[in-house]
Amino acid sequence: MPANPAIPLTDQLCDVIVSSETPNTLTQSPYLVQPVSVTRIMLKVLLALLPGIAIYTWLFGPGILVQLLLATTTAVIAEAVFLRLRNRPLQPALSDLSAVVTAWLIALSFPPLGPWWLIVLGSAFAIIVAKHLYGGLGQNPFNPAMVAYALCIVSFPAIMSQWPHPLSAGGLSPTDQITAIFLPERIDAWAGATPLDHLKTTLRLATGNDNLTVQNILRDHTIYGVGGGNGWEWVTLAWLIGGLWLVQQKVITWHIPMALIAGMGSIALGFWIVDPLHYANPLFHILGGATLLGAFFIATDPVSGATTPRGKLIFAAAIGVLAYLIRVFGAFPDGIAFAVLILNMCVPLIDMYTQPPIFGEKSRGSNA
Amino acid sequence: MWITRDEFRDIATKGIWKQNTSLVQILGLCPLLAVTTNLVNGVMLSLATLLVMALSNFAVSSLRHFIPYEIRIPVFILIAAALVTVVDLLMNAYLHGLYVVLGIFIPLIITNCIVLARIEAFAAKNPPVQAASDGAMMGVGMLWTLALIGALREILGSGTLFSGIDLVIPGAQPLQLLPADYPGLLLAILPPGAFIVLGCIIAVKNWIDARQAERALKQANPLIAGGCQ
Numbered sequence: 001m002p003a004n005p006a007i008p009l010t011d012q013l014c015d016v017i018v019s020s021e022t023p024n025t026l027t028q029s030p031y032l033v034q035p036v037s038v039t040r041i042m043l044k045v046l047l048a049l050l051p052g053i054a055i056y057t058w059l060f061g062p063g064i065l066v067q068l069l070l071a072t073t074t075a076v077i078a079e080a081v082f083l084r085l086r087n088r089p090l091q092p093a094l095s096d097l098s099a100v101v102t103a104w105l106i107a108l109s110f111p112p113l114g115p116w117w118l119i120v121l122g123s124a125f126a127i128i129v130a131k132h133l134y135g136g137l138g139q140n141p142f143n144p145a146m147v148a149y150a151l152c153i154v155s156f157p158a159i160m161s162q163w164p165h166p167l168s169a170g171g172l173s174p175t176d177q178i179t180a181i182f183l184p185e186r187i188d189a190w191a192g193a194t195p196l197d198h199l200k201t202t203l204r205l206a207t208g209n210d211n212l213t214v215q216n217i218l219r220d221h222t223i224y225g226v227g228g229g230n231g232w233e234w235v236t237l238a239w240l241i242g243g244l245w246l247v248q249q250k251v252i253t254w255h256i257p258m259a260l261i262a263g264m265g266s267i268a269l270g271f272w273i274v275d276p277l278h279y280a281n282p283l284f285h286i287l288g289g290a291t292l293l294g295a296f297f298i299a300t301d302p303v304s305g306a307t308t309p310r311g312k313l314i315f316a317a318a319i320g321v322l323a324y325l326i327r328v329f330g331a332f333p334d335g336i337a338f339a340v341l342i343l344n345m346c347v348p349l350i351d352m353y354t355q356p357p358i359f360g361e362k363s364r365g366s367n368a
Numbered sequence: 369m370w371i372t373r374d375e376f377r378d379i380a381t382k383g384i385w386k387q388n389t390s391l392v393q394i395l396g397l398c399p400l401l402a403v404t405t406n407l408v409n410g411v412m413l414s415l416a417t418l419l420v421m422a423l424s425n426f427a428v429s430s431l432r433h434f435i436p437y438e439i440r441i442p443v444f445i446l447i448a449a450a451l452v453t454v455v456d457l458l459m460n461a462y463l464h465g466l467y468v469v470l471g472i473f474i475p476l477i478i479t480n481c482i483v484l485a486r487i488e489a490f491a492a493k494n495p496p497v498q499a500a501s502d503g504a505m506m507g508v509g510m511l512w513t514l515a516l517i518g519a520l521r522e523i524l525g526s527g528t529l530f531s532g533i534d535l536v537i538p539g540a541q542p543l544q545l546l547p548a549d550y551p552g553l554l555l556a557i558l559p560p561g562a563f564i565v566l567g568c569i570i571a572v573k574n575w576i577d578a579r580q581a582e583r584a585l586k587q588a589n590p591l592i593a594g595g596c597q
Contacts, residue, residue, distance in 0.1 A: 133567075155553045155554040
């Protein structure tokens, strides 16, 4: 295909992959706006995840690639089987890539060296229970990837809380990573808590010990890095870059990511100002855990999230605040998944009260 | 006064399948969620409920001409509550271990809407033998459903079957169905697991019913059914 300067390079790349949409003669202006298809959006989401996955693999080893492969295979097979059972045509739903996006988000939120059955179970549950039992794409009230995460963190909290160290800080070698995934009993100790989890438990043990302040803990342990977890801060920054590209591409709007970061940042700021010795600074919370992945890729799910502009702001800010409360005061290592699921439940209510006025109408109150 | 074969068959199919308390009427969800974490608990609570339902249906039906219509509900509840107390004391005396495990759910049988629903809808209008069979068959319907849910949740959640059987039959051992290092899907044991398992069983039941209806339609009128495809 000849390079056409009027169309951004990434769109041309999409066209190569989504070849069925490409007209054969694409030469002269004026151009018509191409219809936005589910496949195109999903493909852009996958592309936006690539830089993060590349840095993830570079810093933490190839385990994540195996998990991505396992999740994708399971999700696509589960999708095909259930489309078949529901007497739906296979081709359109399989080629819209929504199952692949779900699978990738599951793989990226699960521990990268978890046993193979964990990710297979999670992906199958997400597609079968969270998606198809509710009626398939566009019908699911809950974010399927977060349903999978909630299932596994509730059922297998020990396995789900084991996160590897970066390769440079004593992580497992690539071959050992593959062994850890497929033959978990062959590998003994290899993992630790996430930085968020470690900080929480250390602070809980430290009651009465004045030396164990957040600053000292962050300084003394190698699992913490410049702005979050050691290594993880670079992965989260790559999510940020991919996410900003999605905003620029108009795949998502700025409302949800900004409100989520602002929500989490402001509550973290409040606690930090009052008691900086026992609460980590806002930057640690924004760069740590799944905040940025959640802000740009998970909470922005167009099906299960709020749809009105004001609704998106309320929805995402509440996720940020709730996720902070769960990760700091709750029992689980991170709160994004539960916060997203709880706010998914509130979406019908939020959308109902934030309907924008129809053009020409002054306000809802005066008309009623 | 006695019950005919056809009458009994009708009552039995309604209780066990067509109007199954858990799958069709969706009654009594509280004990269903709380006690079906394993097979033995589900079966034993259903047996207790079955006993209460059969006895209370029989008692109410026998007394139905003497109960003033306006105050029938309190009278029904009193009769059923007396019978629940009997079952509660019996279990406490003879199956004490299980009684401790099931705890509050034995006395709570009285608040189970199935009991009052069957008294009001059936026993108050039918002769005693029919009423007793209805109570027993509704109980059997509940029994197999709770047994199935309990068994599925137990296998998924802990990989065993019949755990707690030694509380009923001393010395009996539970079966270890899945390998001993099975990590256990905790969700199946938690209340959401009961909802998901119940939902799947209801779906299977509806699917079987739909297939039967389709087949009956085809047999009745092969031309229409063939044309519809």
